[in-house]
Amino acid sequence: MTSRSYEVLTGAPDSPVLLHVPHSSRVIPPDVRDGILLGDEELDRELDHITDAHTAEIAASASATAGLAPWRFVNRLSRLVVDPERFPDEREEMLAVGMGAVYTRTTHRTALRPASFDPAPLIDRYFTPYAQGMADAVAERLAATGRAVIIDVHSYPTEPLPYELHGEGPRPPVCLGTDAFHTPPALLDAAREAFGGFGGLATDTPFAGTYVPLRYYGKDPRVSALMIEIRRDVYMSEPGGAAGTGVRALGAALAALVDAVPSHPSA
Numbered sequence: 001m002t003s004r005s006y007e008v009l010t011g012a013p014d015s016p017v018l019l020h021v022p023h024s025s026r027v028i029p030p031d032v033r034d035g036i037l038l039g040d041e042e043l044d045r046e047l048d049h050i051t052d053a054h055t056a057e058i059a060a061s062a063s064a065t066a067g068l069a070p071w072r073f074v075n076r077l078s079r080l081v082v083d084p085e086r087f088p089d090e091r092e093e094m095l096a097v098g099m100g101a102v103y104t105r106t107t108h109r110t111a112l113r114p115a116s117f118d119p120a121p122l123i124d125r126y127f128t129p130y131a132q133g134m135a136d137a138v139a140e141r142l143a144a145t146g147r148a149v150i151i152d153v154h155s156y157p158t159e160p161l162p163y164e165l166h167g168e169g170p171r172p173p174v175c176l177g178t179d180a181f182h183t184p185p186a187l188l189d190a191a192r193e194a195f196g197g198f199g200g201l202a203t204d205t206p207f208a209g210t211y212v213p214l215r216y217y218g219k220d221p222r223v224s225a226l227m228i229e230i231r232r233d234v235y236m237s238e239p240g241g242a243a244g245t246g247v248r249a250l251g252a253a254l255a256a257l258v259d260a261v262p263s264h265p266s267a
Contacts, residue, residue, distance in 0.1 A: 017070035023052035048240025061251025135213035177227030190260035
């Protein structure tokens with residue numbers, strides 16, 4: 001199951017887990033690149049800051065080592081094309097800094113696209129099919145196992161960037177993002193145990209919440225979700241540098257969380 005913007009990688013038929021990797025790619029189609037104001041060097045540096053580098057590798061490592069392989073839903077395009085985790089309308093708080101579903105400003109709040117830019121074509125071409133694909137992937141886990149557990153895999157910079165609305169909070173090695181409706185205590189406890197060996201973790205700081213397709217959001221308790229935000233110095237050189245040995249350790253921790261899920265029917 002592939003499209004231009006995402007790939008669904010098959011896991012075990014009886015696994016309820018879906019690893020979601022939305023921000024790992026640096027790929028921007030040429031026609032989308034034409035609408036970005038930055039020069040090539042400026043764009044490379046922006047991608048260094050905004051990309052959750054190597055998170056797809058962490059998810060792949062977890063999938064390869066987990067006892068019951070999870071499914072993976074991986075965005076193959078940069079979030080500078082569209083950000084599939086934003087609301088596509090006025091509900092999105094990041095619109096305040098020009099970073100809704102289609103970004104118009106950079107991480108340093110400079111212009112990314114012209115003020116007159118119309119986001120609708122990118123929403124129609126990329127955002128809507130991606131949202132549909134993710135909702136369908138969740139539906140398939142529900143049909144196969146009776147539940148779906150979305151683990152949202154992200155990273156964030158050691159030092160806050162100007163675009164962050166809540167960058168003044170603690171920045172632990174691992175942040176666990178939760179949702180009051182979709183994150184059951186058993187899932188959160190399993191994540192705390194799995195990621196407890198990286199020097200500290202916290203909940204919903206500096207980033208809060210987790211991704212659930214709107215088809216299910218706040219409606220279906222069979223869909224559980226948790227966001228894993230990894231501080232980048234834990235596993236790579238910043239910004240945008242090479243991965244280190246932390247990738248393997250994080251993959252093992254993520255696999256431990258995946259393996260804990262089937263033992264917790266409420267997770």
